[in-house]
Amino acid sequence: MTNYKKFHRFSNHIFMIGFGSIGQGVLPLILRHFDVSPEQISIITADNRGQKEAEEYNVSFEVNPLTPENFRQVLGSHLKQGDFVVNVSVDVSSTTLIELCQEKGALYIDTVVEPWAGAYTDPHLSVSDRTNYVLREEALALVPKYKNGSTAVVCHGANPGMVNHFVKVALLNMAKDTGLQVAQPKTREDWCKLAQKLGVKTIHIAERDTQRSDKPKEVDEFVNTWSIDGFYSEGNQPSELGWGTHEKEMPKSSGAHAVGSKAAIYLNRPGSNTRVRSWTPLEGPYHGFLITHNESISIADFLTLRGKNGEVIYRPTCHYAYHPCDNALLSLHEMNGKNGKLQNRQRLLRADEIVDGIDELGVLLMGNPKGVYWYGSRLSIDQARALVPHNNATSLQVTVAVLSGMLWAIENPKAGIVEPEQMDHERVMELAVPYLGDMVGVWGDWNPLRDRNGLFPEELDTEDPWQFKNILVA
Numbered sequence: 482m483t484n485y486k487k488f489h490r491f492s493n494h495i496f497m498i499g500f501g502s503i504g505q506g507v508l509p510l511i512l513r514h515f516d517v518s519p520e521q522i523s524i525i526t527a528d529n530r531g532q533k534e535a536e537e538y539n540v541s542f543e544v545n546p547l548t549p550e551n552f553r554q555v556l557g558s559h560l561k562q563g564d565f566v567v568n569v570s571v572d573v574s575s576t577t578l579i580e581l582c583q584e585k586g587a588l589y590i591d592t593v594v595e596p597w598a599g600a601y602t603d604p605h606l607s608v609s610d611r612t613n614y615v616l617r618e619e620a621l622a623l624v625p626k627y628k629n630g631s632t633a634v635v636c637h638g639a640n641p642g643m644v645n646h647f648v649k650v651a652l653l654n655m656a657k658d659t660g661l662q663v664a665q666p667k668t669r670e671d672w673c674k675l676a677q678k679l680g681v682k683t684i685h686i687a688e689r690d691t692q693r694s695d696k697p698k699e700v701d702e703f704v705n706t707w708s709i710d711g712f713y714s715e716g717n718q719p720s721e722l723g724w725g726t727h728e729k730e731m732p733k734s735s736g737a738h739a740v741g742s743k744a745a746i747y748l749n750r751p752g753s754n755t756r757v758r759s760w761t762p763l764e765g766p767y768h769g770f771l772i773t774h775n776e777s778i779s780i781a782d783f784l785t786l787r788g789k790n791g792e793v794i795y796r797p798t799c800h801y802a803y804h805p806c807d808n809a810l811l812s813l814h815e816m817n818g819k820n821g822k823l824q825n826r827q828r829l830l831r832a833d834e835i836v837d838g839i840d841e842l843g844v845l846l847m848g849n850p851k852g853v854y855w856y857g858s859r860l861s862i863d864q865a866r867a868l869v870p871h872n873n874a875t876s877l878q879v880t881v882a883v884l885s886g887m888l889w890a891i892e893n894p895k896a897g898i899v900e901p902e903q904m905d906h907e908r909v910m911e912l913a914v915p916y917l918g919d920m921v922g923v924w925g926d927w928n929p930l931r932d933r934n935g936l937f938p939e940e941l942d943t944e945d946p947w948q949f950k951n952i953l954v955a
């Protein structure tokens with residue numbers, strides 16, 4: 482039997498909110514790497530998914546969906562100082578739980594800034610108010626209020642989460658490979674200057690998931706390798722991207738925000754119907770979906786270099802380019818044909834149903850004269866299965882981020898509310914990498930103007946391949 486390293490003894494209580502694909506995948510990791518007994522863990526969730534697993538691990542399992550009306554009683558009345566809330570649910574407001582944890586002196590982690598049910602598709606909200614930009618600003622507004630409060634790690638899954646750390650590793654690798662002499666960046670400004678010196682104009686979270694089942698998608702069925710509710714919600718939010726200083730023109734039908742960091746813009750169309758050109762080393766060129774994600778905004782914001790008067794001098798464009806598993810792609814196509822109406826049946830591909838495939842998830846940094854640089858994790862279903870039970874490749878990239886974020890929070894218990902950018906990326910990587918399969922950095926000569934065959938007129942900027950208009954699939 483393998484002797485796994487127990488990183489920390491945890492003597493308080495862990496409350497897991499939600500127990501879907503991520504919750505089920507993270508529980509074995511918590512029990513493996515924390516010195517904690519099953520009686521110290523409680524699951525509060527909205528349905529009976531995962532109940533058998535909870536029983537297998539002797540962990541308490543309660544179906545009692547949190548709502549704005551009951552969260553104080555259902556969770557708050559049990560939560561004590563030093564406890565840990567692991568929010569891996571959908572439809573539960575992150576900011577509400579963060580404030581509750583601050584009030585009680587409890588640690589907190591989530592993988593997205595989630596609103597209460599219904600906000601993503603509320604027709605009474607403006608397009609701008611349905612963005613992740615607004616959700617992120619709501620979380621950031623709490624930061625000064627809880628400075629030095631108990632640590633709340635916000636958005637620490639795979640993406641957002643690990644990929645935010647990958648950007649830092651990629652920048653350092655690029656500097657090394659191109660012979661750029663730089664000291665280890667210490668401040669946010671150091672990171673901005675490094676990205677600027679390397680000529681980084683655009684960053685994609687470039688992901689290709691090739692996992693597949695031998696059971697094809699049926700008509701009126703949504704199939705995916707992680708939360709169908711989560712993917713459906715974010716796919717129906719407006720497309721969003723961190724907006725770089727090299728961009729010459731705003732996309733047609735887009736909007737900017739009047740308040741906040743102003744690091745990102747949104748498109749007046751859903752991400753599930755917005756495609757972009759991107760590249761990963763194994764897949765090569767592909768069309769991915771520009772689904773809104775918190776990291777598109779936080780990475781762009783983090784890498785914004787300002788002048789003395791606060792004027793923006795440098796910022797890269799940053800966004801997701803997601804090629805989900807082939808069955809999910811067909812599911813999106815079917816869903817879009819019905820104007821965004823979710824299929825009646827949903828199937829989450831679990832590890833035992835997937836026959837082969839990998840999740841190739843990384844960051845693609847573009848603009849350096851040497852070429853594009855992709856850095857990330859290649860995790861196959863076979864590797865994931867062998868590493869941790871109850872995980873496929875996609876979930877493991879997320880669940881190990883939750884584990885490493887929890888460990889980091891315990892090591893830094895009074896950091897207040899932090900995004901991944903404020904964490905020590907080396908420590909997080911050290912904890913997570915053993916579970917991420919092959920970590921690779923690859924240079925490529927791809928650009929979005931490559932092999933455009935000229936058979937049809939296109940509005941292109943041939944002088945600068947890294948203009949968003951060249952990347953967007955019109």
Ligand SMILES: NC(=O)c1ccc[n+]([C@@H]2O[C@H](COP(=O)([O-])OP(=O)(O)OC[C@H]3O[C@@H](n4cnc5c(N)ncnc54)[C@H](O)[C@@H]3O)[C@@H](O)[C@H]2O)c1
Pocket residue numbers: 498499500501502503504525526527528530545546547548569570571572573592593595636637638639640641642707708709710711712879
């Ligand atoms: N950052 C990342 O890389 C990343 C990746 C995957 C998923 N996620 C996010 O993690 C979260 C969980 O994903 P998943 O794949 O496990 O989703 P899932 O759909 O498989 O499970 C969601 C869980 O939330 C529970 N839930 C729903 N409403 C609830 C309520 N009111 N109170 C308590 N529990 C409730 C459900 O019962 C279910 O157990 C989602 O928000 C998703 O977007 C982030």
